[in-house]
């Protein structure tokens with residue numbers, strides 16, 4: 001398998017900068033997910049790595065070798081598309097074995113490899129079936145089988161589960177990750193779905209408008225977001241933001257906001273002033289009668305063991321994830337406490353998280 005390095009990769013389509021100087025390394029055997037909203041440049045990045053699109057600037061290295069201008073067929077990388085791109089007139093075995101047939105591999109060897117891939121994907125019983133009769137999940141398994149028999153150095157997957165319904169997506173996410181663990185193939189997987197990314201990735205690159213905003217493990221991205229964009233994109237509901245004007249500096253352990261002193265992780269940089277935002281995840285909000293920040297309950301959403309309680313606090317709307325057993329009524333006046341060691345302060349002008357004790361373990365990517 002392979003290490004993939006992307007250096008200052010840039011792609012412009014006339015005036016539109018689709019990818020704006022991405023740099024990252026996907027280590028050998030890693031399941032790396034590129035996550036971001038539609039149009040942020042994920043597919044374009046993947047197509048450049050595959051050799052289907054030429055970069056405007058930058059380099060792509062496969063196991064240390066510069067492949068930036070090498071054609072796709074010579075890169076030894078398998079691309080698995082969202083649309084299954086199977087040949088409807090062939091049976092499953094024919095589809096899986098097609099790349100080997102193109103390479104002139106002897107028939108017996110093709111049969112052996114097709115069976116091995118089908119066994120890995122638990123679709124041996126379907127080898128003689130026409131692909132047009134298969135379910136969405138099985139078609140996706142066939143597409144994966146066709147990629148596997150090539151024994152590529154890496155797999156690139158562009159929203160491969162996008163066409164499946166949500167239940168099947170969930171099942172296929174588990175299968176894909178399990179398959180990855182068995183064959184340890186370096187994989188770059190593109191999605192706009194944070195749940196897919198969080199459940200499958202070893203590392204995630206969060207993209208926004210052509211830029212990589214943060215790279216890290218799912219937990220680093222969730223717990224220590226580098227920017228407001230990342231904090232808002234990850235999490236359901238996303239992080240809450242309380243915007244305020246003020247100043248903070250090195251060593252500060254609290255911020256003054258809504259006439260209250262709110263304890264925060266110790267600030268570890270020179271600091272910032274002007275427009276700031278305090279970020280708090282819904283599960284780090286608790287209710288307390290004597291809490292200094294007060295608001296009125298707008299509504300509640302019952303989720304079984306928990307509920308999402310929405311509270312209007314001056315100009316902001318804060319969502320708290322609370323145990324479902326708490327009886328809370330819309331219109332009720334409540335006090336809000338925040339778990340101090342989990343709070344993030346952002347410079348609201350640049351969107352950047354301020355360095356603090358929360359980030360002491362790294363993880364800003």
Ligand code: ATP
Pocket residue numbers: 013016017018036037038039040041042043044045192
């Ligand atoms: P999606 O999930 O919707 O595919 P994405 O994050 O994969 O989004 P890209 O497909 O990489 O985004 O597109 C990034 C930007 O580049 C978009 O604004 C898109 O319209 C533009 N773009 C992509 N391909 C081309 C092209 N061949 N010509 C002109 N513009 C393009």
